[in-house]
Amino acid sequence: MKKTAINLTVNGRSRDAVVPPRMLLSDLIRHELALPGTHVGCEHGVCGACNVLVDGKAVRSCLMFAVQADGCEITTVEGFSAGGLDLVQTAFWEEHGLQCGFCTPGMLASAHELLAENPDPTDDEIREAIAGNLCRCTGYEYIIAAIRSAARKMRDAETAAKRQPA
Amino acid sequence: MKPAAFDYERPNDLAAALELLSCEEDTRILAGGQSLVPMMNARLARPKRLVDINRLPDLDYIRDEGTHVAIGALARHRDVKSSRLVRDHLPVIPAAYEWVAHAAVRNRGTLCGNLCHADPASEMPALMLLLGAEMVLTQASGTRIVAASDFFLGLYETAAGPGEMLTEVRIPKPARDTGWGFEEVGMRKADFAWATCAATMRLDGGRIAAPAAAVAGVGDRATRLAELEAAIEGQAPSDSLFADVAREVAVSLDPPSSVGVDAQYRRDLVGTLLPRALAAAARRAEEAKQ
Numbered sequence A: 001m002k003k004t005a006i007n008l009t010v011n012g013r014s015r016d017a018v019v020p021p022r023m024l025l026s027d028l029i030r031h032e033l034a035l036p037g038t039h040v041g042c043e044h045g046v047c048g049a050c051n052v053l054v055d056g057k058a059v060r061s062c063l064m065f066a067v068q069a070d071g072c073e074i075t076t077v078e079g080f081s082a083g084g085l086d087l088v089q090t091a092f093w094e095e096h097g098l099q100c101g102f103c104t105p106g107m108l109a110s111a112h113e114l115l116a117e118n119p120d121p122t123d124d125e126i127r128e129a130i131a132g133n134l135c136r137c138t139g140y141e142y143i144i145a146a147i148r149s150a151a152r153k154m155r156d157a158e159t160a161a162k163r164q165p166a
Numbered sequence B: 001m002k003p004a005a006f007d008y009e010r011p012n013d014l015a016a017a018l019e020l021l022s023c024e025e026d027t028r029i030l031a032g033g034q035s036l037v038p039m040m041n042a043r044l045a046r047p048k049r050l051v052d053i054n055r056l057p058d059l060d061y062i063r064d065e066g067t068h069v070a071i072g073a074l075a076r077h078r079d080v081k082s083s084r085l086v087r088d089h090l091p092v093i094p095a096a097y098e099w100v101a102h103a104a105v106r107n108r109g110t111l112c113g114n115l116c117h118a119d120p121a122s123e124m125p126a127l128m129l130l131l132g133a134e135m136v137l138t139q140a141s142g143t144r145i146v147a148a149s150d151f152f153l154g155l156y157e158t159a160a161g162p163g164e165m166l167t168e169v170r171i172p173k174p175a176r177d178t179g180w181g182f183e184e185v186g187m188r189k190a191d192f193a194w195a196t197c198a199a200t201m202r203l204d205g206g207r208i209a210a211p212a213a214a215v216a217g218v219g220d221r222a223t224r225l226a227e228l229e230a231a232i233e234g235q236a237p238s239d240s241l242f243a244d245v246a247r248e249v250a251v252s253l254d255p256p257s258s259v260g261v262d263a264q265y266r267r268d269l270v271g272t273l274l275p276r277a278l279a280a281a282a283r284r285a286e287e288a289k290q
Ligand SMILES: Cc1cc2nc3c(=O)[nH]c(=O)nc-3n(C[C@H](O)[C@H](O)[C@H](O)COP(=O)(O)OP(=O)(O)OC[C@H]3O[C@@H](n4cnc5c(N)ncnc54)[C@H](O)[C@@H]3O)c2cc1C
Pocket: A044, A045, A046, B028, B029, B030, B031, B032, B033, B034, B035, B036, B037, B038, B073, B099, B100, B101, B102, B105, B108, B109, B110, B111, B112, B113, B114, B115, B116, B117, B119, B121, B122, B123, B124, B160, B164, B165, B166, B167, B189, B190, B191, B192, B193
């Protein structure tokens, strides 16, 4: 099984790897690129713990082969917190949106995709956006509150930025 | 769980892809990977070679072809679900898409891959039957067109041969005054359906015209309900008519039993959901007249 050289951008950094076709993107991220923040729960697409952003869209990294990510731009949980906790992570912290934290990286990817497309989501839209992410700890309500709060923080930051031109 | 080893090809044009598919070995198309990769991870599928069609952007389209909407092999669920063109002419499709998988799965999964996977509890095969779609099957030696009614052959089984690619689905645009209904019950929205019922019809002088109905999740494949359609054509729509014909469909079915969801429950679901779908279709057909 021929190995393939790939190049991708992960959290803003160009990375090279040589991968066999069967290597999952989740395994590339965790084992080869040493970014263990992306979690792996089921490896059949059900739990959402492995969600990462691929070219801005939330994707199951356990259902993509690493070789398919050649040329793509990937953001993992480590990328969200490159400059300390970002607004969404801060909201999860403040609203108790996590307990064990296993589901959190995937939840954050789903939340980021939602908030990029819809800065003021309804609770139903938030529920729909995280419907593919299983959490065994929080009962979800705190996560929904966290995403609601993150949306507000992001809108406030946007308004503040508009008021003070750089 | 990790997939068994395989060879990987990523052609840059359709001709090259078809050439690779025409080879003898056990070769499969990799589209969105949202059904194939879970099966490979569980080693329920061990193809020798995958032909990845994700770098064939020419197949990524949703086009207005006048009489029909044409959807290419690489059109993702996400794009079909949110397409204005589809919403305007085929509103039952986005309604049904609310029940298909999750956002992250819809971001990669394709409509054509979904149809080729032919899961008996999958929504879109039932809709393709309902809407009278045509499947464009292409192989290195040429193209043939297969009606949806001849495409779904059984459990995970379709008319697409080993060297063939479903390159396009053509969905006829129904008459503007067509009403539709879609009903489903499952454990959760994105889980596979225990029963799915869909219907379309027009009203002509208060009588049902051109009715269509289909079910999924209650047999080895999605099914169009020709006898029901014949029984309601030309009748005035009413709850009792819809309940009567749905009861006959329900008793004729031989649905699968799974833990907690036995065959009789699925029949009961059809008895309840089918009249709702038919009534919704009649109501929307009525509204379309106004
Ligand atoms: C958590 C989860 C929930 C889901 N829920 C639902 C649901 O509620 N309803 C539902 O319908 N589906 C559901 N799915 C499945 C999803 O819709 C898949 O996207 C779809 O079934 C397969 O499309 P794909 O593009 O991912 O195909 P792939 O997985 O790439 O391929 C599927 C099969 O079709 C073949 N194939 C693919 N494209 C072509 C083509 N153009 N021509 C010929 N053969 C082809 C492949 O070789 C393979 O055998 C779910 C999946 C997951 C992981």
